[in-house]
Amino acid sequence: MRSKSIRSIRRAELSRAAFEAVVQFGLRRTTLDKVGAIAGVSKGVVLHHFKEKSALLEAVFRRSNTLLSESVVELYRYAETPYERLWAIIVANFFETIFNRRVCQAWVSLISEVPHNEGCQRVQIANNERIRSNLMHELKHFLPEGEAEKVARHLGVHIDGIWVRAGLLPAPVETDVAVSEMEFVISKMLPFDEISAAKHKNARQKIEKIANIALGSKAFKDKVMQ
Amino acid sequence: MRSKSIRSIRRAELSRAAFEAVVQFGLRRTTLDKVGAIAGVSKGVVLHHFKEKSALLEAVFRRSNTLLSESVVELYRYAETPYERLWAIIVANFFETIFNRRVCQAWVSLISEVPHNEGCQRVQIANNERIRSNLMHELKHFLPEGEAEKVARHLGVHIDGIWVRAGLLPAPVETDVAVSEMEFVISKMLPFDEISAAKHKNARQKIEKIANIALGSKAFKDKVMQ
DNA sequence: TATAAAACTTACTCTTGGTTAGTTTTTTGT
DNA sequence: ACAAAAAACTAACCAAGAGTAAGTTTTATA
Numbered sequence: 022m023r024s025k026s027i028r029s030i031r032r033a034e035l036s037r038a039a040f041e042a043v044v045q046f047g048l049r050r051t052t053l054d055k056v057g058a059i060a061g062v063s064k065g066v067v068l069h070h071f072k073e074k075s076a077l078l079e080a081v082f083r084r085s086n087t088l089l090s091e092s093v094v095e096l097y098r099y100a101e102t103p104y105e106r107l108w109a110i111i112v113a114n115f116f117e118t119i120f121n122r123r124v125c126q127a128w129v130s131l132i133s134e135v136p137h138n139e140g141c142q143r144v145q146i147a148n149n150e151r152i153r154s155n156l157m158h159e160l161k162h163f164l165p166e167g168e169a170e171k172v173a174r175h176l177g178v179h180i181d182g183i184w185v186r187a188g189l190l191p192a193p194v195e196t197d198v199a200v201s202e203m204e205f206v207i208s209k210m211l212p213f214d215e216i217s218a219a220k221h222k223n224a225r226q227k228i229e230k231i232a233n234i235a236l237g238s239k240a241f242k243d244k245v246m247q
Numbered sequence: 248m249r250s251k252s253i254r255s256i257r258r259a260e261l262s263r264a265a266f267e268a269v270v271q272f273g274l275r276r277t278t279l280d281k282v283g284a285i286a287g288v289s290k291g292v293v294l295h296h297f298k299e300k301s302a303l304l305e306a307v308f309r310r311s312n313t314l315l316s317e318s319v320v321e322l323y324r325y326a327e328t329p330y331e332r333l334w335a336i337i338v339a340n341f342f343e344t345i346f347n348r349r350v351c352q353a354w355v356s357l358i359s360e361v362p363h364n365e366g367c368q369r370v371q372i373a374n375n376e377r378i379r380s381n382l383m384h385e386l387k388h389f390l391p392e393g394e395a396e397k398v399a400r401h402l403g404v405h406i407d408g409i410w411v412r413a414g415l416l417p418a419p420v421e422t423d424v425a426v427s428e429m430e431f432v433i434s435k436m437l438p439f440d441e442i443s444a445a446k447h448k449n450a451r452q453k454i455e456k457i458a459n460i461a462l463g464s465k466a467f468k469d470k471v472m473q
Numbered sequence: 474t475a476t477a478a479a480a481c482t483t484a485c486t487c488t489t490g491g492t493t494a495g496t497t498t499t500t501t502g503t
Numbered sequence: 504a505c506a507a508a509a510a511a512c513t514a515a516c517c518a519a520g521a522g523t524a525a526g527t528t529t530t531a532t533a
Contacts, residue, residue, distance in 0.1 A: 027499085027511075047363040049275060052489060064490085065513060126362040133359035135415050136352040137273040145415050171431055178428075179401075189361050189371050202404075205397055209435045225266030242497065253480075253530085278520060291482060294522070 031070050035060050036080040043081065044123045048130035053077075079140035082131050085124070088147045088245055091234055092119060093155065097233045103162035104224035107207075110155050112228050114180050115199040116236045118245055122193045129188030153177050163211045171209045179206060200225070257296050261286050262306040267309065279303075305366035308357050309374055310416045311350070312374045318345060318462055319381065325457045329388035330450035333433075335382050338454050339427040342404050342462045344471055350421045355414030361366035363391045377405050389437045405432060426451070 026247045038060035042051040053074060060067070071077040107144035114120065135141045153173050160169035183202065194218065196215040205215075207221065264286035270278040281301065283290045297303040322335035340346065361367045379399050386395035390453075409428065413420040433447065461467065 031511085042514065048359055050363065053488075054297055063513070066511080068491070069510095119414075129362065129469065130359040132272055132411070132415060133356045136355065142415075142417060146417070149412075149416075174486095175405075175432065177426070178408035179405055179407075181411050182404035182406075185358070185407050185411055188357060188405055189368075190375075191368060191372070199493090202397075202401065206401065210347075257480085277510090280520075290521085292480080295479095298522090300496065300521070321476070 028070065032065070032080060033084075035062075035067055036068055036077065036084050040085065040127060043130050044127040047126070048078070048133060055247050057236050071226050073149045075138050076140070078131065078134050079081070079138060082134065082141045083144050085090065085125070085128065086144055088119060089149060090148070091244075093114060094230060095235050096232060099235070100224075100228060102220075102224065103159045104220050104229055107156070107159040108221070108224045108228040110152070110159070111176075111180075111200060111203045111235070112225070112232050114152075115183070115203075116241055117196045118236050120187065120194075120196060120199065122187065124188075125184055125188035125194075127188075128184060149177060150178070157226070160211075163217075169224070174201070175210065176206065179203070200229075203213065250318070254296065255430060257292070258306060259310075261293055261296055262310050263435045265303050265307045266311060266353060269356050273352070274359060276303070301364050302366070303355065303363060304360050305370070308360065308367045309370050311354065311357065312370055314345060316374070316377060317470075318342060319378075321461050321467070322454060322458060324433065326328065326450075327420070327449065328446075329385045330446050331454055333382070333385040334447070334450045334454040336378070336385070337406075337426060337429045338403075338451070338458050339462070341409070341422050341429075342458050344462050344468055346410070346413065346420075346422060346425065348413065351410055351414035351420075353414075354410060357463060361419075367444075373412070378406070386437075390441075401436065402432065405429070411447040426455075 035056065039051065039056045040054045041059050046055065051068050056077070057067050065075065067186045071080065092113035093110055096113045097106060100109040131141075132145070132237040135145050156173040156176055157169055158174050163169070164172060180203075183194065183199050186201070204221070206223065208218070211217070213221075261282065265282045266278065267285050268281045272281065276311060278421045279293050282303070283293050286293070293303065297306065318339035319336055322339045323332060326332040326335040331390055357367075358371070361371050370384070382399040382402055386399050391396070406429075409420070411426050430447070430451065434444070437443070439447075
């Protein structure tokens with residue numbers, strides 16, 4: 022048991038180090054030596070645990086996607102209505118612990134690996150599918166199936182778009198700006214009378230308050246950053 | 248005069264070759280040797296005309312963005328109403344000569360250079376700004392200023408989102424699918440009664456017909472691909 | 474046509490990803 | 504408890520990559 026544990030601990034350490042390297046230097050300037058230096062080991066150790074750079078990058082990519090999905094799961098625990106669950110998905114995708122310039126830049130770097138790395142491709146597809154199905158599940162409460170599908174795809178693509186922009190622009194994109202942009206989309210795509218507008222507003226506020234506690238906690242941040 | 252011309256010709260040849268290399272191998276696997284081989288010259292020539300790899304990549308990035316903006320300009324020439332100009336922007340961004348798996352993958356590769364390359368960053372910002380202002384100019388005919396601004400940003404981000412998805416997914420995204428997705432957004436964001444719906448439909452059809460001739464022509468394709 | 478400048482070539486340096494062969498530590502079957 | 508096996512780690516290497524430097528050829532110009 023311990024043997025397997027050591028390996029998985031090392032792999033976790035190394036993918037964290039690699040992520041840090043990508044954040045600092047960008048994918049093209051990330052070398053195995055730098056990753057090793059950040060992790061406090063030699064390049065040899067890196068290649069012992071990941072047979073090649075691609076495998077390491079896949080692990081980094083998987084890790085960063087897992088973090089995102091864990092945020093959603095975490096917020097889901099407190100969301101009690103379709104409104105709240107919808108906002109949980111959105112807020113989780115843009116909460117500043119995860120959604121910040123450094124991480125968005127790293128993400129932009131990492132996705133360039135996807136087209137030429139089957140493992141990354143699988144992760145990416147699974148991730149898209151997961152978020153689409155999460156959204157669908159909630160949108161079905163507001164829209165007929167066909168319409169809900171279109172809106173779900175639209176919201177998913179738009180989330181990606183905001184992430185890309187945040188990674189490419191020199192000025193940081195604030196959580197509040199991103200979430201408000203999503204609110205604008207929702208106000209146009211979902212039935213939006215006075216009553217539902219109020220429900221959305223309440224749901225957003227409640228979830229944001231919870232996010233500040235759950236995702237802003239030191240425990241969660243440590244999991245993400247450390 | 249000729250001296251300057253030779254230099255610019257070589258630079259154009261080399262950035263085309265580099266683009267081709269990025270399409271084939273991805274940014275991380277693109278080497279100066281490969282670029283040289285594709286251009287039919289030695290690595291030394293590449294480095295003579297671009298002092299370093301970053302400078303070459305900046306040229307590639309600039310080139311691919313120029314192509315896009317030239318498509319818009321080309322279609323603009325035939326667009327006579329705000330409806331048609333709006334659709335010209337959208338169709339130009341997704342016409343298959345430019346919007347295809349290979350090119351989208353290359354684009355996804357290239358943007359990873361942006362955060363760590365000032366030149367690319369400037370190009371990217373200018374590009375965002377250009378498309379935003381193009382959109383704004385037309386949207387002002389349909390919406391009050393403030394609303395138009397939100398919608399312009401939204402459409403711009405969404406275009407990026409579709410491009411990223413097209414670069415990341417293994418299955419190609421058809422022009423028609425992408426444009427229809429934009430149509431869906433427009434139908435939700437702009438005033439959309441029976442009359443305007445018909446006008447949008449006509450505008451889209453007219454512009455698509457023109458695009459097939461203007462952007463599908465051998466002359467234009469040669470400019471893009473050759 | 475002499476001279477300067479630009480285009481190109483070649484040979485080299487140093488870094489990087491990856492291999493191999495060997496050493497130490499940990500796990501496990503008895 | 505302990506020998507054998509497996510896993511973790513190290514160090515010395517190699518081939519390919521980016522970039523340099525110094526030289527040669529071609530082109531432009533006064």
